[in-house]
Amino acid sequence: MKSKSIASLIITTVALLLCLCIFASCGNKFENPGDYLGGGGTGEIAESAEDNTDDVRDIFAKTDFSQLAANTSSEGAVTVTPTKDVYNISQSGTYRFAGEHGSIELAEDSLKLHLIFDGAQFDCATGVTINGADHKKAEVVLTLLGENSVTSTADGANAVHIKGSLSINGTGSLAVTSSGKNAVKASKGLTIVDCSLVLTAANHAISALSVAASNCKISATSGKDGINAECDDETTAFTTDEGYVYLKNVQYACKSAGDGIQADTVVCIDGGTYNIETNGVFVENTAQNREKYEIATDDFRYIKSGDTYQKVASDYMGRNTMYALAQGCKGIKVGEIEYPDPDDPDSEIAVTEGDYTIIIDDGVFAIDSTDDAIHANSGNLSISGGQFDICTLDDALTSDVLTKISGGEIVVSGCYEGIEGGYVEIVGGTVDITADDDGLNAASDDASVTEHIIISGGKVYVDAGGDGIDSNGTILIAGGETYVAGPTSNMDGSIDSERGTVVTGGYLFAVGPLGMVETPSQNSTQCVVSFARSSAIAAGTNIALTDEDGNAIVTFQTPKACQSVIISCPQLTKSNKYQIFGGDTSLCEFTVSQIITTIGSSGGIGRPDGGPTGPGGMGPGGGFGPGRR
Numbered sequence: 001m002k003s004k005s006i007a008s009l010i011i012t013t014v015a016l017l018l019c020l021c022i023f024a025s026c027g028n029k030f031e032n033p034g035d036y037l038g039g040g041g042t043g044e045i046a047e048s049a050e051d052n053t054d055d056v057r058d059i060f061a062k063t064d065f066s067q068l069a070a071n072t073s074s075e076g077a078v079t080v081t082p083t084k085d086v087y088n089i090s091q092s093g094t095y096r097f098a099g100e101h102g103s104i105e106l107a108e109d110s111l112k113l114h115l116i117f118d119g120a121q122f123d124c125a126t127g128v129t130i131n132g133a134d135h136k137k138a139e140v141v142l143t144l145l146g147e148n149s150v151t152s153t154a155d156g157a158n159a160v161h162i163k164g165s166l167s168i169n170g171t172g173s174l175a176v177t178s179s180g181k182n183a184v185k186a187s188k189g190l191t192i193v194d195c196s197l198v199l200t201a202a203n204h205a206i207s208a209l210s211v212a213a214s215n216c217k218i219s220a221t222s223g224k225d226g227i228n229a230e231c232d233d234e235t236t237a238f239t240t241d242e243g244y245v246y247l248k249n250v251q252y253a254c255k256s257a258g259d260g261i262q263a264d265t266v267v268c269i270d271g272g273t274y275n276i277e278t279n280g281v282f283v284e285n286t287a288q289n290r291e292k293y294e295i296a297t298d299d300f301r302y303i304k305s306g307d308t309y310q311k312v313a314s315d316y317m318g319r320n321t322m323y324a325l326a327q328g329c330k331g332i333k334v335g336e337i338e339y340p341d342p343d344d345p346d347s348e349i350a351v352t353e354g355d356y357t358i359i360i361d362d363g364v365f366a367i368d369s370t371d372d373a374i375h376a377n378s379g380n381l382s383i384s385g386g387q388f389d390i391c392t393l394d395d396a397l398t399s400d401v402l403t404k405i406s407g408g409e410i411v412v413s414g415c416y417e418g419i420e421g422g423y424v425e426i427v428g429g430t431v432d433i434t435a436d437d438d439g440l441n442a443a444s445d446d447a448s449v450t451e452h453i454i455i456s457g458g459k460v461y462v463d464a465g466g467d468g469i470d471s472n473g474t475i476l477i478a479g480g481e482t483y484v485a486g487p488t489s490n491m492d493g494s495i496d497s498e499r500g501t502v503v504t505g506g507y508l509f510a511v512g513p514l515g516m517v518e519t520p521s522q523n524s525t526q527c528v529v530s531f532a533r534s535s536a537i538a539a540g541t542n543i544a545l546t547d548e549d550g551n552a553i554v555t556f557q558t559p560k561a562c563q564s565v566i567i568s569c570p571q572l573t574k575s576n577k578y579q580i581f582g583g584d585t586s587l588c589e590f591t592v593s594q595i596i597t598t599i600g601s602s603g604g605i606g607r608p609d610g611g612p613t614g615p616g617g618m619g620p621g622g623g624f625g626p627g628r629r
Contacts, residue, residue: 051402053382056357060246060268065214068169069193072143074116084123089113097122106132106162112139117174119146125153130160136187138164144172144195155180159201163187166208170195182207183222189242192216204228204258210241211263214248224327226254226276229263236339238355240266243337247272257281260369261332269386270361280329280370282309285322293326300324302393309370311393311416313437331367331392334358336377336400355379358399360408362386372398373415381421383408383429395420396433400444405429405458417441418462422449424471426480428458437466439484442473450474453497455482455506463559468494468510475501477520477568482508485559490515494566503528503568507554511543511562519566524595528568531580531588532600536561541582545569548577548589 074096080087082099089095090107097104097120104122106113111132122129129152132138140162152159159178160166166186168174173196176183183201184190190208196217199205205220206227220226231243243264250272254260260276261267283289285300300322302309309323335356356379363386367373373392374381376399383397388410390396396415397403403421407429412418418433419426422444433439439462442451451473457480462468468484469475475497486494494512495501503524519530529545537543537558544555545567553571565580572578572592579589580599588599 051380051382051404052355053357053359053380053404056240056266057268057359057361059240060244060266060270060359063212063214063246063248065191065193065212065248068141068167068191069215071114071141072145072170074118074143074145077114077116103127103129103131106135106138106140109135110137111135114141114143116143116145117148117170117172120148122150123153124151124157127154127157128152128159128161129157130162132162132164133158133185133187134163136163138162140164141167141169142174144168144170144174146172147175148172149175149177151177152181153179158182158185161185161187165189165191167191167193168195168197169193172196173198176200178202183220184208192218205254205256210244210246212244212246213250215250217251218253220252220254220256222254222256222258224256224258225262226252226256226259227261228259229265231264231337231339234340236342238265238339244268247274250274252276255279257327257329259328259330259333259371260367262328262330263334264337265335265355266357266359267332267334268357268359268361269363271363273364274366276331276365276367276369278329278331278369278371280325280327282323283326285324289324289326293324295324295326309393311436325371328371329369330371330375331369331373331390332358333372333375334377335379358382360384360386365389367392370394372396373412374398376400376403380404382406383410385429389413390415392416396435400446401449405431417466418464422446422451424453426455426458426460428480430459430461432461434463435465437464438470439464439467440469440471441467442471444472451498452476454478455480457506464492464494465489467492467496467516468512469496471497471499473497474499477501477503477506477508479506481506482510483556484508484510484512486510486512486562488513488560488562492516493518494564495520505570506568507570508566508568509543509554509556510566511537511556511558512564514563517564517566519596519598520568522594522596524568526568526570527572527574527592527595527597528566529572529578529580529590529592529597529599530564530566532564533587534563536563537565537582537587544581545572546579546581547571548579550579553578 077094077096079096084102088105088107092112094114096116098118101122103124157180159176165188175198177200182204183199186208189210192213198219200221202223204225205222229245244266245263246268248270253275255277302323303320358376358381360383365388367390369392372395373390378400380402381399382404384407386408390412391414395417396412398420402423405426410431412433417437418435418439420441424442442453453471454476456478459481461483463485468486484494490513493516494510495518501520503520503526539560542557544552577591580587
């Protein structure tokens with residue numbers, strides 16, 4: 001028994017000494033923090049990738065739905081006698097349909113039509129039910145009065161297909177069902193105001209060159225995307241004239257096997273409610289499936305766990321059967337698309353300059369997705385308001401360039417990784433993330449990107465199974481409140497950066513294991529205390545920083561056992577005395593003499609009094625109230 005105790009003590013000692021080495025080296029990663037963060041470590045936020053969101057937002061803010069909303073009059077309409085045959089329309093004008101019909105066929109190009117559906121039911125088993133598929137110059141306004149339905153049971157047929165532009169308005173409703181293809185297809189733009197649509201489709205519920213909707217209800221059940229906006233095949237450069245989805249005060253509910261909302265260029269959302277559920281199909285890693293579904297070997301990142309699937313790290317070494325999604329099924333997605341090269345018809349150009357954009361200014365979002373919840377390929381993601389309840393098997397919020405949170409309330413109850421981007425910036429709002437792997441992650445495959453995570457405002461809470469905050473570049477804490485419950489594994493840490501962490505303001509409270517402790521740089525301008533001990537602080541313990549009179553300054557209830565604690569706050573100043581409490585027990589007391597105060601780096605290993613040992617941790621506080629935070 002004695003030999004085991006001595007061996008255990010030796011292992012603990014070596015581990016702590018290794019931690020000290022890592023701790024010391026991590027604390028001095030910045031030779032010149034100004035090279036990465038700007039302002040020589042004074043807290044000035046560095047310029048990141050070009051943020052195009054304000055310009056794009058301004059474009060869509062000018063959209064005027066009022067003229068379409070008012071265009072509901074049936075005055076002068078031709079009343080069509082109900083018939084189960086095809087009704088051919090060869091002249092522009094207003095047509096009113098009521099009762100049971102077969103189908104409508106646009107017989108001429110360049111028609112300008114106002115179709116009034118007033119308690120009408122259309123049913124076609126031989127092709128497209130509302131058919132303008134051969135006339136790309138057609139302009140159709142569909143006004144809904146009362147309850148209406150359109151059904152197509154033909155193989156490979158859209159229920160509604162207008163090759164020109166389609167607008168839908170009115171105070172009524174329309175149920176559209178296609179058992180063979182898309183419910184509503186508009187080869188040019190689709191605009192929807194005021195009305196209510198219930199769409200069921202084997203393929204996309206809505207497919208159009210662009211989609212703009214306001215003050216309407218859309219319910220979609222689809223075998224592929226709920227809403228899909230694709231650029232024209234002849235488009236050769238990024239544009240905001242097509243390939244976009246703009247939703248203003250829309251009530252949208254979607255259950256899909258594809259993406260809930262997919263756009264080639266831009267998704268812009270301002271107000272409304274969005275209940276999106278995507279259910280992807282997983283396939284095994286076999287040669288047949290890789291060829292059939294065009295899936296790369298690296299995409300097989302899931303193992304089966306009971307009745308569900310779990311994403312694993314790219315270097316997973318287990319022997320479980322690996323799975324991948326047969327098709328994308330993200331909640332909200334933009335890009336990346338490839339445009340044909342006009343100088344070389346056999347090649348394509350992928351636009352990767354950060355044009356693709358997702359902008360969410362307001363709304364209530366409930367997203368339960370198999371794939372990423374919100375994903376901007378090769379572009380920026382901006383959230384300035386709204387309420388979000390997100391659960392996903394993959395990443396919650398991710399972009400290839402800039403992910404910026406400036407407002408809103410974001411709760412991620414489950415995900416693989418939380419918020420990702422080449423650059424991650426949080427300047428406002430509240431963010432609450434529970435992640436299997438990293439909570440915040442700045443990473444990019446683009447060598448020109450110098451990654452960073454900047455938190456300058458708002459309130460951030462991270463509970464991570466991997467790194468709490470992880471940047472392949474730098475981390476700057478310049479304001480707001482940041483609370484991190486890192487992993488219990490010594491292979492990850494509460495904070496992890498390749499080029500260093502600087503604290504210049506705000507509150508930081510991070511707890512985690514000893515194995516990968518990273519202390520902020522000496523180039524920080526706000527004081528930091530990093531505390532560690534060889535024995536764990538139990539899960540559920542209230543950890544508090546107090547002044548010398550015992551008054552609590554910041555507190556944090558750790559949701560899991562931890563050994564390192566890192567705290568920084570404006571009240572932590574030089575020459576003053578402080579204590580750190582775990583519940584009612586004083587864990588240490590110290591006097592701040594420099595920017596970084598490390599406790600536990602001396603005083604011996606395995607002290608009989610249970611005092612601090614080993615390297616320190618980091619953390620801000622401020623408290624989220626009782627319970628987990």
